[in-house]
Amino acid sequence: MKRNCLIALMFLATAGFAAAQGPNFSPQTDVLGAHLNYGRGCAACHAPHNGAYGNGAAKTTDLTAGQSILWGQDVASLYNQTIVTGGTGKATGNGYTEVLPGSLSGTTPDVTGLLTCLSCHDGNYATGAMMKNQVYETLPATYGTFNKIPTLLGVAPGGGAPSYLQDHPVGLSATVSCGGQYNWDCTETNGVIIMNGTNSSKFVQNYGFFVNPSSYTGPAVGGVTPSPVAVVVCTTCHNQHLMNVVKVGPVTTSASTGAISGSGQPAGFYQTMFFIKAPYNPGSGTAGSNQTAQFCRQCHGGEANESNNGAAVTTY
Numbered sequence: 522m523k524r525n526c527l528i529a530l531m532f533l534a535t536a537g538f539a540a541a542q543g544p545n546f547s548p549q550t551d552v553l554g555a556h557l558n559y560g561r562g563c564a565a566c567h568a569p570h571n572g573a574y575g576n577g578a579a580k581t582t583d584l585t586a587g588q589s590i591l592w593g594q595d596v597a598s599l600y601n602q603t604i605v606t607g608g609t610g611k612a613t614g615n616g617y618t619e620v621l622p623g624s625l626s627g628t629t630p631d632v633t634g635l636l637t638c639l640s641c642h643d644g645n646y647a648t649g650a651m652m653k654n655q656v657y658e659t660l661p662a663t664y665g666t667f668n669k670i671p672t673l674l675g676v677a678p679g680g681g682a683p684s685y686l687q688d689h690p691v692g693l694s695a696t697v698s699c700g701g702q703y704n705w706d707c708t709e710t711n712g713v714i715i716m717n718g719t720n721s722s723k724f725v726q727n728y729g730f731f732v733n734p735s736s737y738t739g740p741a742v743g744g745v746t747p748s749p750v751a752v753v754v755c756t757t758c759h760n761q762h763l764m765n766v767v768k769v770g771p772v773t774t775s776a777s778t779g780a781i782s783g784s785g786q787p788a789g790f791y792q793t794m795f796f797i798k799a800p801y802n803p804g805s806g807t808a809g810s811n812q813t814a815q816f817c818r819q820c821h822g823g824e825a826n827e828s829n830n831g832a833a834v835t836t837y
Contacts, residue, residue, distance in 0.1 A: 543837055544789020546766060554764025554796070555652075566641070568593025589625035590633065594640035595649060596625060602646055604675070607690030616685070619692025630735030631693055634754030638761070644676030645683045656795075690753060697734045697751040697820055705822030712736025712749030713778045720827040722781075725772055727827065727834040728815040729784025731799035732757050753820075760798040767793045767800060786835065800837065810836050 551557055558565035568575040572587015573595045583597035601623045605616040621639070622632050640647050644654075656670045671677075675685050697714055699707040706718030714734055716725050724730075734751035741747075760767070769791050772783040791800035801816045815835050818825040826833045 544769065544787045544791060546790050546792040548766045548792075550765065552763050552766055556761060556764065556796075564593065566593055566637075567591040583625075585625060590637070592625060592637055592640070594637070595647065596636060596640040598646040599636060599639055599643065600624065604645075604685045604692070606685045606688045606692065607695065608686045617690040617692055617695045619694060629693065630737055630752060630754050631691075634735055634756040635691055638755040639674065642672070642674045644673035645685075691755060693737050693739070693752050695753040697753060701823075703821065703823035705825075705828075707822070708779075709751060710779060712738070712751045713780045714751050715779045716781045717779075720825070721822060723827045724818065724822070724825055725781060725783075726785030728812075728818070729769065729772075729786060729799065730781050730819055731767070731784070731816075732819045733782075733798070734820075758798065759796040761796055763793075763798070764796050765793060766790050767798055769800065791837075800835075802837070805837060807837060812837050 553562065556565070565576070568587055568591055570587075572585075572591065572593050573581045573583065574586060576593040581595040581597050583595065583600075586595070586597075587593060599621050602621045603618065604621065605618050607617045608615070619631065619635070622629060622636050625632060625636065641652055644651055651673055654671055654673050654676070656672055674688055675683050677684055677687065697709075698704050699709045699714065699718075705714075705716060705721040705724070707721045708715040708717055712734075713736055716722055716730050734757050735754055736749045737752045738749045739747045767790070769786055770783045770788050772781060772785055774781050786800075791802075792805075793799065793801045794803070795801070797816060799816050799819070800812050802810075803813050805812070811833065812835055822828055825831075
């Protein structure tokens with residue numbers, strides 16, 4: 522009898538733990554998380570009256586403040602600035618060069634996918650409105666104890682010289698490709714990544730494809746308009762409106778673009794961190810959990826299990 526009770530208790534404990542890690546995650550705090558901005562909420566970014574002026578940024582020289590998505594942060598100091606992200610690896614220089622848009626009214630994906638984000642998260646130019654130099658989410662106690670984790674884009678840890686080279690490549694030159702040693706056996710059509718190869722489609726079943734590279738068509742050269750390419754901006758990986766939870770649906774294919782989204786995992790709500798738009802929880806406590814690595818492998822296919830004859834799937 523006691524043995525049966527013990528087995529039942531173990532089963533319930535295991536089921537409860539699985540629910541916390543799997544598709545039944547229920548966030549206990551507001552899903553907007555850090556973007557509640559100390560209680561200001563949506564209005565901290567989307568000022569309903571007078572844009573940046575209405576948010577107290579009267580110093581701005583941008584007379585169009587608030588005209589695009591009611592944006593209430595001062596972006597004037599970022600217009601037409603050149604940033605270079607990602608360190609080495611780009612033929613155009615020591616990184617990936619991005620010339621920021623000169624207006625919020627532009628139509629390129631780096632307007633609402635990068636420029637607006639930098640108006641709060643940049644430590645070089647948007648110093649008047651930048652966030653505090655500390656993560657909001659709670660990391661495991663074993664993560665590190667020497668310094669607070671830097672989250673101000675472009676400011677070196679420990680107060681070093683400002684630099685973007687330590688940051689993940691973003692911008693119109695940070696392209697995502699298919700084929701080769703380091704990429705998925707996917708297909709790129711008009712700047713849309715389609716995970717339809719043997720290994721890439723298996724990965725979608727084993728984890729999912731949640732990232733959303735933007736399609737960008739560059740300016741015409743010699744009267745010839747180039748083909749669209751897939752590029753990485755902030756919103757490729759982050760959903761600025763959901764900090765701690767992500768809704769996972771079944772694998773679907775867009776009838777118009779062929780883009781694949783969703784996951785072969787059970788549908789439901791999964792825990793995430795840092796506004797990442799996929800299951801991502803380094804503090805899950807599950808031995809052998811590889812969900813954070815799986816997130817990175819959505820773009821870095823050469824390092825995935827499926828590309829290396831591996832049979833491991835996703836462990837939460």
